[in-house]
Each structure stands twice: as C-alpha cells, then as structure tokens.
Amino acid sequence: MRIGNALKLACFGLWANKFRVLSAMMGIVIGLFAVIVLISIAVGVKDTLLKQMGSLGAEQILVMPGRVLDTANGEKDFLSGITSVPSTLTYDDAKAVEAVPHVKTVTPQLETVSKAAYGEQNVQAVLVGSTHQYSRVQHAALAEGRFFTDEEQQSKEKVVVLGSNIHDALLGKTAQPQPGSTGAPAAEERAWWQRALDSFMAGTVVSAQETTLIGQKLTIGEHTYTVIGVLEPNATLGSSTDNNIVMPIETALASTDMKYLNKMIVEADSTDVIDEVDGAVFSAIKQNHKEIDFSVVKQDQMLGAIDNVTTILQVMLLGITAVALLISGTGIMNVMVMSVRERTREIGVRKAIGATTFEIMAQFFFETLLLCLIGGLVGIGLGYGFIELWNHYIDAFTLTLPLWAVKLALGSTMVIGGLFGIYPALKAARMKPSHALRFE
Amino acid sequence: MLVLAFYSEMKNLGGRDMIQLHRIKKAFHTGSGKQDILRSVDLHVNTGEYVAIMGKSGSGKSTLLNILGALDSADSGEYVLAGKPVHKMRQAKRTGLRNNEIGFVFQQFQLIPNLSVYQNVLLPLTYGRKKLGRKKARVMQLLEEVGLADKRKQKPARLSGGEKQRAAIARALVNEPSILLADEPTGSLDETTTETILQLFDRVHQQGTTIVVITHDQEVANRAQRVIHLRNGVLV
Ligand SMILES: Nc1ncnc2c1ncn2[C@@H]1O[C@H](COP(=O)(O)OP(=O)(O)OP(=O)(O)O)[C@@H](O)[C@H]1O
Ligand SMILES: [Mg+2]
Numbered sequence: 001m002r003i004g005n006a007l008k009l010a011c012f013g014l015w016a017n018k019f020r021v022l023s024a025m026m027g028i029v030i031g032l033f034a035v036i037v038l039i040s041i042a043v044g045v046k047d048t049l050l051k052q053m054g055s056l057g058a059e060q061i062l063v064m065p066g067r068v069l070d071t072a073n074g075e076k077d078f079l080s081g082i083t084s085v086p087s088t089l090t091y092d093d094a095k096a097v098e099a100v101p102h103v104k105t106v107t108p109q110l111e112t113v114s115k116a117a118y119g120e121q122n123v124q125a126v127l128v129g130s131t132h133q134y135s136r137v138q139h140a141a142l143a144e145g146r147f148f149t150d151e152e153q154q155s156k157e158k159v160v161v162l163g164s165n166i167h168d169a170l171l172g173k174t175a176q177p178q179p180g181s182t183g184a185p186a187a188e189e190r191a192w193w194q195r196a197l198d199s200f201m202a203g204t205v206v207s208a209q210e211t212t213l214i215g216q217k218l219t220i221g222e223h224t225y226t227v228i229g230v231l232e233p234n235a236t237l238g239s240s241t242d243n244n245i246v247m248p249i250e251t252a253l254a255s256t257d258m259k260y261l262n263k264m265i266v267e268a269d270s271t272d273v274i275d276e277v278d279g280a281v282f283s284a285i286k287q288n289h290k291e292i293d294f295s296v297v298k299q300d301q302m303l304g305a306i307d308n309v310t311t312i313l314q315v316m317l318l319g320i321t322a323v324a325l326l327i328s329g330t331g332i333m334n335v336m337v338m339s340v341r342e343r344t345r346e347i348g349v350r351k352a353i354g355a356t357t358f359e360i361m362a363q364f365f366f367e368t369l370l371l372c373l374i375g376g377l378v379g380i381g382l383g384y385g386f387i388e389l390w391n392h393y394i395d396a397f398t399l400t401l402p403l404w405a406v407k408l409a410l411g412s413t414m415v416i417g418g419l420f421g422i423y424p425a426l427k428a429a430r431m432k433p434s435h436a437l438r439f440e
Numbered sequence: 441m442l443v444l445a446f447y448s449e450m451k452n453l454g455g456r457d458m459i460q461l462h463r464i465k466k467a468f469h470t471g472s473g474k475q476d477i478l479r480s481v482d483l484h485v486n487t488g489e490y491v492a493i494m495g496k497s498g499s500g501k502s503t504l505l506n507i508l509g510a511l512d513s514a515d516s517g518e519y520v521l522a523g524k525p526v527h528k529m530r531q532a533k534r535t536g537l538r539n540n541e542i543g544f545v546f547q548q549f550q551l552i553p554n555l556s557v558y559q560n561v562l563l564p565l566t567y568g569r570k571k572l573g574r575k576k577a578r579v580m581q582l583l584e585e586v587g588l589a590d591k592r593k594q595k596p597a598r599l600s601g602g603e604k605q606r607a608a609i610a611r612a613l614v615n616e617p618s619i620l621l622a623d624e625p626t627g628s629l630d631e632t633t634t635e636t637i638l639q640l641f642d643r644v645h646q647q648g649t650t651i652v653v654i655t656h657d658q659e660v661a662n663r664a665q666r667v668i669h670l671r672n673g674v675l676v
Contacts (some may be wrong), residue, residue, distance in 0.1 A: 009566065016554040349550045352511055353564040353611070354539025356532060433538075434512035437550060 006362030013367050020339060025375040027335040028417070031328025032379025032409050033386070038324040039317070039405040040387050046313040048397040059104075059271045060137075061278055062297045063097070063264040063285065065089050087260035088293050091253060093285045094264050100280045102273040103266055107133040110252050111262035116245055118170040118218040125166045125245045127220065129252025135161075135231070137265050140241040145214045145229030153248035158255065160220075161229040162213065163244040170213060220245065223255045274298060321408070328409075329416045336368065336421035340428060347428040348436025360429040361422070368421035369414075376413045380406055457523070458619055458650045459485035459508065464517035466503055477503050478514070479673030487522075487618070490641075490651045492661040495670035501654045502547060502623055504670065508652060509544045509621045510534045522618060539568050543612030543649075545622035549604045551596035557607050558583065558592040564615045582610040586640060602633035609640060619650040626660055638663050 014021050065087030094108035110129035115122060134140070135147045148159050162170070213227045225247065234241045252258050268277040275298075282296045347360055387399045428436055461483040467476045477500035485491050495501050506512040507519065510526055519526040522541060526534065538544070551560050558579060565575045583589045586606040596604055605625055612620060622641075626634040638660065645651055653664065661667045668675050 005566065012559075016552075016559070345550070346552050349546075349552055350563070350567070351535070352509070352538060352544060352546075352550075354535055354567045354615075356535050356567075359567060432512050434506040437511070437546065 003362060006359060007366050009359075009363040010366030010370060013363060014370060017339075020342070021371060024335040024339055024371060025378070027331045028328075028372060028375030028413060029379040029382065031331045032376050032413060033383045035321070035324040035328050035409040035412075036380055036383030036401065036405060037386055037399075038320050039409075040383070040399040040401045042313075042317040042320045043402055043405070044397050044399040046310075046317060047400055049309060049313065059268045059274060061266040061268065061274070061281060063089065063093075063261075063266060063281065064295045064297065065260070065262075065293065067292060067295055087262060088289060089261035089264060089285070090259070090288070091249060091261065093288055093294075094261065096284045096288060097264065097266055097281050100277065100284050102269045102277050103281070104269050105131075105133050105137075105267045107131055107137045107265040107267075108249060108261045109134070109263050109265075110249060110258040110260070112256070112258050114220055114245075114256070116166065116170065116218055116220045118213065118216065121170045121172050123166055123169040125163070126243050127252070127256065127258070128244045128246045129249040129256070129258055130246060131249055134246055137267075138241055140234055141232040143230045143232045144212060145227070147229055148248050153250050156250045156254050157248060158223060158225045158251055159228045159247065160218070160225045161231060161246045162227060163231050163240075163242040163246075164233040165242040166245055167213060167230045170218065171211070221256060321405075325408070325412055329412060332372075332413060332416050333420040336417055337424055340364070340421060340424035344428045344431075344436050344439040347425070348431070348433050348439065351429065352433040352437065357426075357429045361426060364425035364429075365418075365422055368417050368425075371421070372413045372417035376410045380409060456486055457484065458487040458489065458521070459483060459652070460518070460520040461508075462518040464504075464507060464514045464519065466500070466507065466512075466514050476673055478507075481517070481670075481673070481675055483668070483675055485650060485652060487650055488645075488648050490645045490663070490665045491653070492664035492667045493652065493654045493670060493675075494656060494661055494667060497656070499670045500673060501670055505621050505623050505652070505654055509542050510538050511544070539564060539615060541618050543615065543617035543620045545605070545608050545612045545620070545625050547623040547627065549596070549608045551604060551607060551611075553596055556593050556595060557588055557599070560596065560607060561610045561614055564611060568615055579610075579614060582614055585643075586610045587636075601628050602630075602636065605629065605633075605637060606640070609637070613644065613649075617649070619652065620644060622651070622653045624654055624656070626655065626657060634659065 089108075091108055094106050097103060098106045107130060110127075112127050113124060114127040116125050116127075117123075128134070131153060132148055132150050135142065142161075143164065145161070147161055148157065152159055212230070214230065216227050217224045218227060219225075231241050231244075231246075266277070266281055268274050278296060278298050285294055285296070286292065350360055351357075384401060387401050390399050428439075431439075461481055464478055464481040464483075465476075466478040467474050469475075481504060493501055493504070503512070507514050508521075510521075510529075514527065517527065521537065524537070526537065529537065551557075552563070555563070561579050561582060562575065565578070580589065580592075583592050586609060588603060588606055588610065591599065591603060596607065599607065609622075609625070612622075620641075625641075626637055629637065634657070641651060641653070642663065651664075653660065655661055670676075
C-alpha cells in the first residue's frame with residue numbers, strides 16, 4: 001500500500017517536474033546513445049576485419065599470387081601486406097598441386113568483372129571460374145537449382161550459378177546497379193519500407209512476373225549461358241558471393257579471356273599432414289615458376305596474424321567502451337546530483353508536513369528508476385535506429401549491436417543513476433527538516 | 441504513579457495544556473564559534489489559546505518555532521505537546537506528530553513550485569495516516585474557505601504574495617491539526633491582505649485550534665490573546 005503510494009508519488013513527481021526531467025532524460029539518452037553506437041562501431045569493425053581475414057578451415061591451405069613478406073623471426077607478416085604483383089598462377093599449377101600426395105581437393109578460382117545481360121536487364125558482375133567444389137569451400141549454399149558437376153566442367157558446358165544480387169537484378173526486382181561499380185549490392189539501396197512492401201507483395205504481384213531465372217539463358221560477352229542455380233544471400237563481407245556469377249573453370253578458360261588464378265584453396269586429407277602438404281604444394285608450384293611470385297599460407301599462419309589484429313581490436317573495443325561509459329556515467333551523475341540538490345528544499349517541505357524518510361526515499365528510488373529506465377530505453381532505441389540506418393546506407397562495414405552492450409549500458413545507467421540519484425536524496429531526507437528548508 | 445499518570449492524561453484530554461516548554465536551550469555553531477540563540481526558554485500555552493511571539497530580527501523566533509513544530513530539536517530542555525514528550529521522541533514519531541498534530545506556516549511560504557495549489561494543499565493528506573474520508577472534498581472546502589478555489593490549478597509562481605500565504609495556510613490546516621504555528625504570516629503583505637489572513641486565523645481560533653504566531657507587527661500581535669517577547673534568548 002505504501003509502496004504503491006510511493007510509486008504514485010514518483011510518477012507524480014516526474015510529471016510535475018517534466019521539464020527538468022526531460023533535460024535530465026536527455027542526458028541519459030545521449031549517454032546511452034553514445035555507448036551503444038560506439039560499442040557497435042567497435043564491434044562492427046572488429047567483426048568485419050576478422051571475417052575478412054579468416055575464412056580458412058584448419059585443413060585448408062591458401063595459395064595466393066604475390067609474396068607475403070617474412071618477418072625477422074620467420075613468420076609471415078600479413079600486416080605489412082602482400083606485395084601486389086599480377087597473378088602468374090595458372091590452372092596447370094592447380095593440376096600440379098592436385099597430384100601432390102595427401103591433397104584431397106584443389107579449388108582454383110579465376111575472377112574478373114564482366115557484364116551479363118538477360119533480356120532488357122544488364123548488370124555488372126564478378127565472373128568466377130571454379131570447380132564444383134566452390135560452393136562447399138566458399139560456404140555458399142544454394143537457394144534454388146543446383147551447382148554444376150565435375151562432368152559439366154570437363155565438357156566445358158556453358159552453365160552458370162548466380163549470386164543472389166545478380167539474380168534479383170537480372171529479374172528487374174531491384175534497381176539497376178550503378179554503371180562502373182562492380183555489381184553494387186542493389187537490394188541494399190532500397191528503403192526498408194520498399195523492401196517490406198516487396199516481401200508483403202511477394203505472393204501477389206511478383207508471382208505474376210518471372211520469379212526465377214533457372215533454365216533461362218543469359219549473355220556474357222559473346223556467349224550465352226544457361227542458369228542452373230542461384231546462391232543464397234551470403235553477407236560475409238570481403239568474400240561475399242552475392243555479386244558473383246560462377247561457371248566451370250574449363251568453360252571460363254575456353255570462352256572468356258581469364259587466364260590467371262585469383263587464388264587456389266587446397267584441402268589436405270587431414271590436419272595431421274598439413275605441414276607436409278604445405279611444403280609439397282610449394283615445391284609443386286615452384287617447379288613451374290621462375291621466381292617465387294606466389295604464397296602458400298596455412299590456417300595457423302593466418303590465425304597468427306589474425307590473433308595480433310584481434311588483440312589490437314579487443315583493446316580498442318575495451319578502451320572505447322570504457323570511455324563511452326565514463327562519459328555517459330559522468331553526464332548521468334551530474335544530472336542526478338543536480339536534480340536532487342535542486343529539490344533539497346522540496347524534500348524539507350515534504351518532511352516538515354509529515355513524510356517519513358522511507359516515503360521520500362521510496363519516491364526518489366522510483367523516480368530515479370523510471371527516469372533511468374525510460375531514458376535508457378529511449379537511448380538504446382535511438383542507438384538501435386542509428387545502427388539500422390547505418391547498415392542500410394553505408395556499405396563500408398556492418399555495425400553489430402551485441403546484447404552485452406545493451407545490458408552493460410542499461411545496467412551502468414541504473415547503477416550510476418541509482419547511486420547518484422538516491423544517495424543525495426538519502427542525505428537530504430535524513431537532514432533535519434529545518435536544515436533542509438534553509439537550503440539555497 | 442498510575443493514578444498520577446491517568447490524571448495527567450485526563451488533564452490533557454480535557455485540554456488544558458497544549459504546549460509546555462521547560463528550560464529549552466539551543467545554540468548554533470558558526471564559523472565565528474558557538475552562538476547561543478535560546479538560553480533558557482520556558483513557555484506554557486493552553487489548548488485553544490492564541491499567542492503571539494515578538495522579537496527583534498535574529499533573536500531566535502524562527503528557531504523557537506522550529507522546535508515547537510518538531511522541525512528541529514533543542515540542545516536540552518523538555519518539550520511536551522498535548523501531553524506527549526516531544527524531546528524524548530525518535531524521528532519517526534516526530535514525523536507522525538508533524539503530520540497529525542501540527543500545522544506549520546513557514547516564513548517563506550515553502551510551497552512546492554512544481555505542484556499546483558490543489559496538489560500543494562493535498563500533500564499532507566497523501567502522507568497522512570489519518571483517515572479523513574473524502575480527501576478531495578476536504579481540500580476543496582479549505583480552498584473555498586481561503587478563497588482560492590478558482591486558482592486551484594495554478595502553480596504557486598502565478599500567485600500573489602497574499603494568495604501564496606493563504607495556500608500555505610490551507611496546507612497547514614488540511615490535516616485538522618490541534619495547533620497552528622505561523623512564522624511571520626503577514627510579513628510581506630499589505631494591510632488589506634493582512635486583514636484577510638488575520639480574519640482567517642480568528643475563524644480557525646474560534647473552531648478551537650491553538651495558535652502560536654510569530655510577528656513583528658503590533659496589529660497582528662493585538663489580535664492574539666497574549667503577547668510574549670523573545671529577548672536575549674529568553675521569553676519575557
Ligand atoms: N541552522 C542554522 N545554522 C547556523 N545559524 C543559524 C541557523 N538557524 C539560525 N541561525 C542563526 O540564529 C539566529 C536566529 O535565527 P532565527 O531565524 O531564529 O531569527 P528570527 O528571530 O526568526 O529572525 P527574523 O525575524 O529575521 O526571521 C540568526 O543569527 C541565525 O543566523
Ligand atoms: Mg524568522
């Protein structure tokens with residue numbers, strides 16, 4: 001009953017002081033907004049970089065054109081980068097590697113940017129020539145249709161599998177990618193409500209048109225190809241397959257001017273033999289090359305480099321989180337202390353006319369709780385909105401909002417707000433009323 | 441002993457003694473050292489009596505009234521209000537006493553600026569443990585009596601000095617206290633406004649409420665049944 005009364009008084013107190021409350025709430029909202037956005041930027045940068053760097057399995061070996069510099073202690077120095085030279089890796093190199101003992105599969109990849117046309121529609125796409133292993137090694141699942149087979153590859157069939165963006169663009173479902181951009185992710189450029197409308201209308205309007213290109217022919221360069229499959233959207237930045245058109249490598253070599261491999265992923269039989277295979281792959285390729293203009297990288301070497309970056313990023317995240325919390329915490333602290341100081345006389349009056357210390361504390365406790373909760377939720381909501389907008393319009397990297405950040409932000413607000421809102425109130429409530437009434 | 445205690449209870453119920461102060465002392469510690477404000481105050485006020493206290497500025501009138509209103513405690517001495525020994529009471533009991541027995545009109549109104557007149561007057565009832573039936577009706581009746589019914593939704597800042605003081609008096613009376621303590625209730629008011637306040641006090645007094653009023657205005661003091669002077673820390 002008395003708790004209910006205190007809650008009522010608290011709501012009343014907040015309402016009666018709505019302008020002061022609003023300004024206090026602004027402080028909390030801005031503080032939390034900053035915490036949420038800064039953390040999500042830090043996490044987003046970290047995740048994006050790590051994703052771009054490490055998609056290699058434990059039993060996989062990556063062969064890249066160019067040479068990774070060795071550091072003084074013999075480690076590969078990925079941070080200094082790879083000397084950029086035109087690729088000299090060929091399909092023959094891949095075949096040579098296939099002959100190495102304990103090599104299970106070799107997935108060579110040719111890559112170029114090219115135009116593809118279907119009826120009226122015309123898009124730029126990343127043209128990839130690879131083997132039937134591609135979808136497995138690249139973790140690219142099929143949305144519909146099928147992937148090409150080894151036989152189709154051997155017989156240089158003109159078949160292609162489309163990335164999801166390319167499929168959509170060729171169907172005219174989305175805006176034409178900008179000319180000159182390498183198959184811009186067209187779907188991302190539409191406003192959320194347009195997309196919502198699309199998915200809402202999907203069953204009605206779109207079904208009247210074509211919904212799939214499977215079995216259709218499209219033109220790339222001077223040749224026509226049959227679409228046999230469409231890949232699932234694959235958000236992984238850096239190695240996204242959304243803007244790719246994948247065709248058998250033999251077909252690519254025969255009917256396009258692609259010649260040199262962009263990379264080659266080698267799978268060993270098991271992780272036990274990985275070191276052995278690593279050396280053998282290197283020697284096998286070296287036989288065909290005059291100089292060492294390629295690099296063979298194992299996962300643990302990759303991970304070593306990633307570890308360094310991970311540590312740097314973790315420290316950055318920690319620092320940013322700490323600073324954001326400090327800033328928002330100080331803001332909230334100020335707001336709370338100020339508002340209680342302002343109300344010391346009011347506390348004196350309430351005590352003088354018969355409020356107990358408990359009643360005053362309960363009122364301030366609920367006021368603080370409500371203030372921090374509402375302000376906190378609004379701040380987090382705004383932060384969330386910002387992240388959504390960012391992810392919508394900015395392609396550089398994706399912002400991620402981890403749940404722990406929300407908990408941390410809300411929790412710290414509650415603790416700081418509680419401490420600095422309730423403690424001064426307690427001090428004021430325990431003053432003699434005559435004293436509190438004299439407070440200026 | 442028992443008989444004596446019973447007798448003293450009876451006497452209080454019968455309502456002879458409202459206030460008994462015995463050798464009240466109060467000093468303040470300031471930068472320049474200890475300052476004795478009340479040296480030894482003795483006071484007796486009967487139930488239903490109307491008393492005015494006068495004295496120079498800084499003589500300790502507000503200090504004394506704060507002690508009477510249980511807003512502050514004396515350094516030493518005894519204070520019995522309506523038979524209850526206030527000087528022995530703990531905080532919680534004093535709070536109850538303030539809410540149930542005492543109506544206090546502060547020197548500077550002390551209305552809560554963000555609450556409306558109505559809400560300010562209602563405030564003691566929200567904390568009260570007294571069952572006063574229909575609270576809203578009680579507040580409206582009082583606002584009617586002090587002539588503020590039509591201003592009940594205004595914030596104190598929009599009121600004139602006299603209106604603020606009437607609102608403060610209504611708040612002091614809403615819990616039907618047995619004693620009304622007023623600190624310079626007409627201090628900043630003109631003659632006509634002073635007169636309305638004094639008539640209000642007269643009515644409250646006629647209804648049986650004990651009144652102690654601090655003033656430096658002889659007009660105000662003349663309305664009381666008895667005038668006491670505070671000089672050099674003692675009442676004369
Ligand atoms: N809490 C306090 N701390 C220190 N000094 C105080 C305190 N309260 C009052 N005083 C001092 O005690 C003296 C008496 O103050 P008080 O307010 O009782 O005077 P007063 O008679 O009511 O004066 P006025 O007529 O101006 O209202 C003053 O000198 C004042 O400065
Ligand atoms: Mg005074």
